[in-house]
Amino acid sequence: MQAEEKLTYETWPASPERSTLEAKNKFLGFWLFLGGETVLFASLFATYLALKDKVPDSSHHLAKDIFELPLTLTATMLLLTSSLTSVYAMYHMKNFAFKKMMVWLSITVLLGLGFLGLEIYEFNHYVHEFHHTFTSSAFASAFYSLVGFHGAHVTFGLGWILALMFRNYKRGLNLYNAPKFYVASLYWHFIDVVWVFIFTVVYLMGMVG
Amino acid sequence: MKRLAKWRLISLFAILALVLSGCGQPYLSALRPAGEVADIQYDLMKLSTYIMVGVIIVVLIIFVLVFFRFRRKDDKIPKQVEGSHSLEIIWTVIPILLLLILAVPTVAATFKLADVKEMDKKNSNALVINVRSHLYWWDFEYPKQKIVTSQDLVVPTNEKVYFNLKSMDVKHSFWIPAVGGKLDTNTDNVNKFWLKFDDKRANEAGNLFYGKCAELCGPSHALMDFKVKAISRDKFDAWVSAMQNVKKPQKAQTDLAAQGQDIFNKSCIGCHAVTPENKMPDTARVAPNLTNFGDRSRIAGILDHNKKELKNWLKNPETYKPGNEMSGKYEKLTEDQLNALAEYLMGLKVQD
Amino acid sequence: MTNQPLSSSNPRVDLEYRRRKNAEEMRYQVISFTLMIFLTFVAFGVVAIKGFTAWFVVPFILLLACVQVVFQLFYFMHMSHKGHEAPSMFLFTGVFLAMIMVWAFMTIIWW
Amino acid sequence: MSTYAQKKGFGATIWDYLTTVDHKKIAILYLMAGGLFFIMGGLEAVFIRIQLAVPNNDFVSAGAFNEIITMHGTTMIFLAAMPLLFAFMNAVMPLQIGARDVAFPFVNALGFWLFFFGGIFLNLSWFLGGAPDAGWTSYASLAVHSKGHGIDFYVLGLQISGLGTLIGGINFLVTIINMRAPGMTYMRMPLFTWTTFVASAMILFAFPPLTVGLTLMMFDRLFGANFFEVAMGGNTIIWEHLFWIFGHPEVYILILPAFGIFSEIFSTFSRKRLFGYSSMVFATVLIGFLGFMVWAHHMFTTGLGPVANAIFAVATMAIGVPTGIKIFNWLFTMWGGSVKFTTPMYYAFAFIPSFVMGGVTGVMVATAAADYQYHDTYFVVAHFHYVIVGGVVLALLAGTHYWWPKMFGTMLNETLGKITFWLFFIGFHLTFFIQHFLGLWGMPRRVFTYLPGQGLNAGNLISSIGAAFMSVAVLILLFNIIMTQVKNVKVGNDPWEDGRTLEWSIPSPPPFYNFKQLPLVRGLDAYWLEKMAGKKGLTPAEPIGDIHMPNSSFIPFMISLGLFIAAFGAMYHVDDKPWALPVLIIGLVITFGSMLVRSVKDDHGFHIHKEELVQEEKGAKA
Numbered sequence A: 001m002q003a004e005e006k007l008t009y010e011t012w013p014a015s016p017e018r019s020t021l022e023a024k025n026k027f028l029g030f031w032l033f034l035g036g037e038t039v040l041f042a043s044l045f046a047t048y049l050a051l052k053d054k055v056p057d058s059s060h061h062l063a064k065d066i067f068e069l070p071l072t073l074t075a076t077m078l079l080l081t082s083s084l085t086s087v088y089a090m091y092h093m094k095n096f097a098f099k100k101m102m103v104w105l106s107i108t109v110l111l112g113l114g115f116l117g118l119e120i121y122e123f124n125h126y127v128h129e130f131h132h133t134f135t136s137s138a139f140a141s142a143f144y145s146l147v148g149f150h151g152a153h154v155t156f157g158l159g160w161i162l163a164l165m166f167r168n169y170k171r172g173l174n175l176y177n178a179p180k181f182y183v184a185s186l187y188w189h190f191i192d193v194v195w196v197f198i199f200t201v202v203y204l205m206g207m208v209g
Numbered sequence B: 001m002k003r004l005a006k007w008r009l010i011s012l013f014a015i016l017a018l019v020l021s022g023c024g025q026p027y028l029s030a031l032r033p034a035g036e037v038a039d040i041q042y043d044l045m046k047l048s049t050y051i052m053v054g055v056i057i058v059v060l061i062i063f064v065l066v067f068f069r070f071r072r073k074d075d076k077i078p079k080q081v082e083g084s085h086s087l088e089i090i091w092t093v094i095p096i097l098l099l100l101i102l103a104v105p106t107v108a109a110t111f112k113l114a115d116v117k118e119m120d121k122k123n124s125n126a127l128v129i130n131v132r133s134h135l136y137w138w139d140f141e142y143p144k145q146k147i148v149t150s151q152d153l154v155v156p157t158n159e160k161v162y163f164n165l166k167s168m169d170v171k172h173s174f175w176i177p178a179v180g181g182k183l184d185t186n187t188d189n190v191n192k193f194w195l196k197f198d199d200k201r202a203n204e205a206g207n208l209f210y211g212k213c214a215e216l217c218g219p220s221h222a223l224m225d226f227k228v229k230a231i232s233r234d235k236f237d238a239w240v241s242a243m244q245n246v247k248k249p250q251k252a253q254t255d256l257a258a259q260g261q262d263i264f265n266k267s268c269i270g271c272h273a274v275t276p277e278n279k280m281p282d283t284a285r286v287a288p289n290l291t292n293f294g295d296r297s298r299i300a301g302i303l304d305h306n307k308k309e310l311k312n313w314l315k316n317p318e319t320y321k322p323g324n325e326m327s328g329k330y331e332k333l334t335e336d337q338l339n340a341l342a343e344y345l346m347g348l349k350v351q352d
Numbered sequence C: 001m002t003n004q005p006l007s008s009s010n011p012r013v014d015l016e017y018r019r020r021k022n023a024e025e026m027r028y029q030v031i032s033f034t035l036m037i038f039l040t041f042v043a044f045g046v047v048a049i050k051g052f053t054a055w056f057v058v059p060f061i062l063l064l065a066c067v068q069v070v071f072q073l074f075y076f077m078h079m080s081h082k083g084h085e086a087p088s089m090f091l092f093t094g095v096f097l098a099m100i101m102v103w104a105f106m107t108i109i110w111w
Numbered sequence D: 001m002s003t004y005a006q007k008k009g010f011g012a013t014i015w016d017y018l019t020t021v022d023h024k025k026i027a028i029l030y031l032m033a034g035g036l037f038f039i040m041g042g043l044e045a046v047f048i049r050i051q052l053a054v055p056n057n058d059f060v061s062a063g064a065f066n067e068i069i070t071m072h073g074t075t076m077i078f079l080a081a082m083p084l085l086f087a088f089m090n091a092v093m094p095l096q097i098g099a100r101d102v103a104f105p106f107v108n109a110l111g112f113w114l115f116f117f118g119g120i121f122l123n124l125s126w127f128l129g130g131a132p133d134a135g136w137t138s139y140a141s142l143a144v145h146s147k148g149h150g151i152d153f154y155v156l157g158l159q160i161s162g163l164g165t166l167i168g169g170i171n172f173l174v175t176i177i178n179m180r181a182p183g184m185t186y187m188r189m190p191l192f193t194w195t196t197f198v199a200s201a202m203i204l205f206a207f208p209p210l211t212v213g214l215t216l217m218m219f220d221r222l223f224g225a226n227f228f229e230v231a232m233g234g235n236t237i238i239w240e241h242l243f244w245i246f247g248h249p250e251v252y253i254l255i256l257p258a259f260g261i262f263s264e265i266f267s268t269f270s271r272k273r274l275f276g277y278s279s280m281v282f283a284t285v286l287i288g289f290l291g292f293m294v295w296a297h298h299m300f301t302t303g304l305g306p307v308a309n310a311i312f313a314v315a316t317m318a319i320g321v322p323t324g325i326k327i328f329n330w331l332f333t334m335w336g337g338s339v340k341f342t343t344p345m346y347y348a349f350a351f352i353p354s355f356v357m358g359g360v361t362g363v364m365v366a367t368a369a370a371d372y373q374y375h376d377t378y379f380v381v382a383h384f385h386y387v388i389v390g391g392v393v394l395a396l397l398a399g400t401h402y403w404w405p406k407m408f409g410t411m412l413n414e415t416l417g418k419i420t421f422w423l424f425f426i427g428f429h430l431t432f433f434i435q436h437f438l439g440l441w442g443m444p445r446r447v448f449t450y451l452p453g454q455g456l457n458a459g460n461l462i463s464s465i466g467a468a469f470m471s472v473a474v475l476i477l478l479f480n481i482i483m484t485q486v487k488n489v490k491v492g493n494d495p496w497e498d499g500r501t502l503e504w505s506i507p508s509p510p511p512f513y514n515f516k517q518l519p520l521v522r523g524l525d526a527y528w529l530e531k532m533a534g535k536k537g538l539t540p541a542e543p544i545g546d547i548h549m550p551n552s553s554f555i556p557f558m559i560s561l562g563l564f565i566a567a568f569g570a571m572y573h574v575d576d577k578p579w580a581l582p583v584l585i586i587g588l589v590i591t592f593g594s595m596l597v598r599s600v601k602d603d604h605g606f607h608i609h610k611e612e613l614v615q616e617e618k619g620a621k622a
């Protein structure tokens, strides 16, 4: 039985994401990568916390002046929900239901796009409303770097899931691409994990002052 | 740079003799401590060196035994030993004990050296000096005495001197090896510490210690030296009042010097002050204060203090300190102008 | 370097069990999702109601964030499942280092 | 499929290496590139020592000197020592665990090319307006202040090569966790594999902070951010922390694999199993863990305050304990053994006192209060060259002699090897021992010159003479290598005759699939056990069957090339060069385009058929 061989519902293994050696390697390697990403984001968080509200003079806005809860809440809901939809997609992947998986993945992508749109709007708003630009202060640089790095992850995640969907649109599921879908969904969850800390540490704690 | 090719051999032998004595120059070496801080550090160095030499000897003994006893002589297969718990316990516990012996005084000393409570007390009469480091020169402000001087730090002996350290451009590090370890001058904040200069041992070192910049700060990092005049409290007080007496720029003594003063007032006064009061904020003090330039021990921290070197410096500072902030900031000077300036600057003394 | 599936035997009896297990797991996931949404609202609520002191709010919302992340990791990312020993070891090492770093940056970069 | 054995034309060989995904060939690539950078870093070291041989020397200018020390440190650490260790990890680790390749052969090649292009990029700075000049630590205030593009080369070059190292590390981790042969439990892994494992884990966690630090620096210098701009609220100490959170683990990333190499050599040439194997493993893991807790000992004089300094001082000292465990275990491996002094064993033997001297000065500089005196002086320079040269470089030289036959199928000349050893060893102590005293006598590090009359002349001259000895040693080694390859006398599986681990159970060099049948491992030192049981080789764990192999690929080269090109665009974009932006975009398009090609083009590799394997066996016998 080969990785690219056509399987049926009956022959589909219980953990398709880890049923070949190649898949196991990919799975593990990706998790290790996420361990590294944890430290990467920790560095950015630590930098942000050290530079929070560090501005050259009082004409600059501080965290408590610029953030708005409704916007952040909406973005959070979009991203949290997309996490659930990608769980659904993996549920169907495990049950060898390709079509359903694709549907849920599409919803995930749409939610992700919504989140991204909000973030772009938000940055744009800060720049025009508060002159809070990437170069205006250390605080601003740290804020845009941390949140922007996350946004870049979202963008990359979207591109990745889309690429997988297009590539495998005609092929259906097999043991070669199932781990790829699975790993991409892990990535998506990880982005969500990071966001939980961003909305807590950056936005909510920013509002608290 | 100037070359110093001759005498190399002779100085080599001379210094080889010093190597044997092993401690370096009294005005520079950390192995010739001349104050309380350096003493504490030297004691720690000695303690750790004893421990380390002990460790090395133990390792070497086993090492030599192995070398002589277990070379391959025949084709026998030695016994495949798995390990030994008792041995392992020994070489885990003994190092831990040794490290504890070292750790306790280390922690104690670290806290002792960081104790600057006295300087922050209201109306304490501790001597405080604000050190400001600039690309390749040092600025010293005595806030209570309301005087500023540069390059040559003047301190009283046998009392704690407190320092506020900050950099005005890039990070440097303030270090007087014979008197105590260094502390960085950061761009972000003020660092504080204290030093104590021992009277007797300062005398032995000629009352002049060498200070260094210890953090890479650009091309002339190697040349960012300063000197420390450690003198008794009486002499120090005399120096302070002599400095304080200079309210206005000193009048030139000779005609030539007066010429020099004119040139100075035209080209140089924009950067260099010749009065010691500290009306300007530290950020505005962009060049060494020259009030007591005539009393200095070196020019720009490195050159011999005489007219010839001074003229060389003024002619082309770049050859002596690459990348310094003075080069190219004033018009070219003629030989006459140089003579006049040298005469004037050398006359800038507050004491004789 | 083989691509052979490691569990190739796949008797039919398993299937029903597996489907049920997947569905059951999905139910847990929906529950944890609901809880996450709930926690999020609580966190936002605590901040929106301006009454509490920062000394309460900050630790509280941080705690909520951690709880949420545990849900993500263990339910959504299946970290509780078998075969995740190495991943969780490395992930938690990462988390540990992350905590040290944040702690350091909050205490010894201070001016 | 068996074309690998045939003689190829020069062009075909080059193409083969450009596209290879075979861990053994990638090892050779790492060895050659790392060796090249070692020579460059060594030449820079020689320039340093020439400039400092006498006071007031003007062999190089002040600015050039700073570029030289920066490039010396950066090159040696990132482009020489680590890649050379990677060479041995690649060459040996998969063999030691009985695997046919690493987990991700493609990623392995990608890692190499990223490192290589990053290194080339960094070194091109010499020709394009000046090299970085803020020290290998590139502290923020000076680095942001530095004119020209030197620091940009540093930031971008290290970013690219760091990426390569990171994915290399992940690759090794997965390989070790997933690809061990049947019976190869964790506690039966050779120590070199263990240290590779721990070092890779450290890479995984240490490189992201560096990545972030470099990114912040890049944002500040190229895109106007204000992380380190104090007037805008920035803070330069953040850089120091990020750098050392990476930098300290980095030095253990270097030394642990070196320890691994020595562990193999000690037990091999003592004909004895490693004394205290499990405590060695434990010590390795502990050093790796503690390595992350001590970074601030590089910042004792930054002004972190006595509490932080005291904590980090004590934590640092603690590392002496597991390291000591290792030293004594090595000594007792030889104790009672039958020690044969081959060239690798010369290096290993000399390593012990050399490294202990460096290690104990490490503990001395860890005493925070006294470090105020040592810090940024030649005492520290002496400390770290004693551990690095006396530890890492000796290990690299030892490993080169030890595994050369496995990698190339022919033995380096032992006499020349021993001459190299003596010259290098004497030169090393001559160069660095006196530097302890120079530091204590008041000589700061990173000084381009010193004035006469400060008692520093003789010490510096002695130090420079030592460097000359090391240069001659390196030249003789190069000569040895060339002569050996020209003569090319073939050797068998186990040329040292005392081999203990799996790599010695297969031909030298191994066939491209490594193991015809995966071996069954029955204990620590698997090959030795079988030899002692009177067998020739290992019992296979599987019948002869088809072997699946990955395809070669040119894509790793292209992905790395794209980033290399893009880096130029990013850098010159600040100068308002009109072509900069297009170059940046073209580079990124090449990179991401290649990645896309890789992900849409299925690559399932190929199979070596059972019949071919059987055929070959017959051919070999005939």
Ligand code: HEA
Binding pocket: B055, B059, B094, B095, B096, B098, B099, D137, D251, D252, D254, D255, D297, D298, D316, D317, D319, D320, D321, D323, D324, D325, D327, D355, D356, D357, D358, D359, D360, D361, D362, D363, D365, D366, D367, D371, D374, D375, D376, D380, D383, D384, D387, D388, D391, D392
């Ligand atoms: C391979 C690289 C390597 C290794 C292994 C080490 C090992 C150690 N290092 Fe070193 N270090 C560097 C590379 C390395 N270092 C570099 C490159 C720098 C300078 C960076 C720069 O600024 O550019 C540096 C700088 C450096 C500093 C900062 C100095 C300063 O700038 O002021 C400190 C301070 O604590 C330190 C400590 C130590 C310690 C405690 C160890 C310990 O791990 C050593 C442990 C080993 C032993 C102790 C010997 C064996 C033990 C026994 C025989 C048992 C008995 C021993 C005792 C009881 C003591 N190192």
Ligand code: HEA
Binding pocket: D038, D039, D041, D042, D043, D045, D046, D048, D049, D069, D070, D072, D073, D074, D076, D077, D081, D134, D135, D136, D137, D381, D385, D388, D389, D392, D393, D431, D445, D446, D447, D448, D463, D467, D470, D471, D472, D474, D475
């Ligand atoms: C792996 C790390 C490594 C290695 C191996 C070395 C090896 C050497 N290092 Fe260095 N060094 C560092 C890492 C390393 N160094 C670091 C990190 C710094 C700090 C930088 C900074 O401050 O930022 C430093 C700094 C440093 C300084 C201090 C500079 C200063 O502060 O001003 C000095 C001075 O003596 C020095 C010397 C040497 C010497 C003589 C060697 C010798 O062992 C080198 C031996 C090798 C050779 C001699 C090879 C020469 C080859 C040839 C001659 C063959 C030529 C042939 C052909 C062209 C075909 N190094």
Ligand code: CUA
Binding pocket: B136, B171, B172, B173, B213, B214, B215, B216, B217, B218, B220, B221, B222, B224
């Ligand atoms: Cu100032 Cu070095």
Ligand SMILES: [Cu+2]
Binding pocket: D247, D248, D251, D294, D295, D297, D298
């Ligand atoms: Cu360190």
